[in-house]
Amino acid sequence: MKYVKYLAFALALPVMGTSAYATETIRMTIAAGLPVHSTGVAYLENFLIPEVDKRLAETGDYQIEWTKGWGGTIAGQFDMFEAVEDGIVDMAYVNTLFEGAKLPLEQITFVTPFGSTDLKQTMATFDKVRGQIPELDEQFLKHNQRRLAISGLVNYHMVSTFEINSLDDLQGRKFGAPGLAANWLEGTGATPVSGSLSEYYNSLKTGVYDGILMFESGIPTFKFYEVAPIITRVGFGSQLTTNITINEDKWQSLPEEVQQVLTDVSDEYEAQLVEATVERAAKGLQTAVDNGATINDMPKDEIAALAASLPNIAKLWATTTDEKGLPGTKMLETWMQASRDAGVTFARDWDKE
Template sequence: MKALSIFAAVAALCVALPAHAADYTAKLSLDVQEGNPKYVAAEGFAKKVAEATNGSVEIKLFANGLLGGETESAEGMRLGSVEMGIITSSVFASWIPEVQVLDLPFLFRNDEHVVASNALLTDRLKDKFEAQGFHLLGFSINGARQPMSTFPIEKPEDVKGKKMRVLQSPIHIALWNQMGANPVAIPAAEVYNSMQTGVVDYFDNTATNYLTFKFYEVAPHYTDLRHIYAIGAWVVSKTWWDNLPAESQEAISAAAIEAQRDLPPMQAKVDAQSLAEAVKNGATIHEVADKEAWRSLMRPVWDEFIPKIPDAQQTIEAIEAIQ
């Protein structure tokens, strides 16, 4: 019975595919749970690929970081132990410094602007990814980063002197230093405990995670700022990709574009539901009346990092020109 239970658990992680053996199989790494919009989009992607290739290409989904964290999964693609992943763009910064431009505050106007920038960004960055052992299928929205705190945040001065958990990223650290906060780089898995014990006073994350990880319990104040978008890069091991027939590559590329297009409205719906549920559990949502005040104070971060990021100015101008 125990063996059967283990088999069932493993099978549940994978997308059901035709009974005959596939010619090409890929493990797709995800850091989210089953049911998360990113997982659902990846599930649809895998099914479309199976259908378009008549079962010749099989994509198995591994959720909850089962194949390792995002950095480990990206490294696995370079080593050949993982074939695919939807991984936060900033993870690739050490290999592809050009992606750092996506973390500049207020680069994107809204969700629609991110979606409209996908083709441009994919075209500009695909060769950089290829050179580092990745084939880039495109980008999608993981959600907008929002401040979550033990105190109300509505104006820039509200964060002065406060301890903030940040990503281990030079841009994120510089950004909150610029705002007068005291940034502390802490791994994602330690955020809840760090808030609970008072190591930090606030952090930023996405709306869906606010509910899923019960962050509202330790950060009852949520601010709708959308200062940075969390962008997911859909990547494939270049070694695995290069072994595929051209028609399979075309099928995978088409399915990825469709899935990336389907994800934002699904993400927006789940975000809204998550916030509503968090409010029922005692959270307070704060709207920002003057985003320009935040934008102008964060602008020096652009001045500091644009000269350090290859091709940043050209990429920014191209993104800003998109209507």
């Protein structure tokens, strides 16, 4: 009888050993200022989170308990960078185009408009420059977070409640413009108003804005054609606008396996998101037309006049950035040369004028 008891105890040992190494649960708060139907946030919800869960489940050592704060329920677009820095959220879709003061180097595409309209090319060029300018990633760490993925938007145009046939038509008009994109209207007679994507629709509807500077895929996603049915193709270029970041204290607390999974899946998120963004942009203008919008092309001579009318916003930015102890001039020169090497022709040689 004793033998039977000892045998039963021995057979139970593996089960008891397994239970001693139960799956560790890690709590993670992830947030975005934009709603879940926006492309970048949708891919967090529908790809990144379930894919991370799937890969962690393959070993069973760790699982993440996610708390999601989409649509500004935890922090808005203008506050998300600080929310990650302070640990209010662990991981976030950060619209870094609004962080010109804290992330000046990140604004390079916004101060060199009228360049590439190919988002994939723009992102590839930026990755190349990152390898030459380490301060690009260091500036995130100074604010207690690290970059996991980057995303951008395909080609900005003017979306308005009135027709635009020449620069004269911009006189006295108010335009919603994100971050340093406001500089694209300097000297045109239009007044740029700093605003966020989530408020543009109502501002157009109520007449606060006469128009907005908008990327192609955002026009159908947010149905701007309902309140501003005139799309004037200008071609300010594709822009790098957003990063997925994670709080550095949180990162350092994570097991190596979880860090690796987050890194790998974030890389795949970036690749899938750019494909989806380009696809949506290709369909976006046609969707707007199907819903009553009118598309006009700004005459080439007017686009040239618009570009020529601007002060050298890139050189001004570079000088100001240099004064902050960051390599603004080096960033500008490196970016412009890398873009030229990739076959990009700018309306102006921002680094040489």
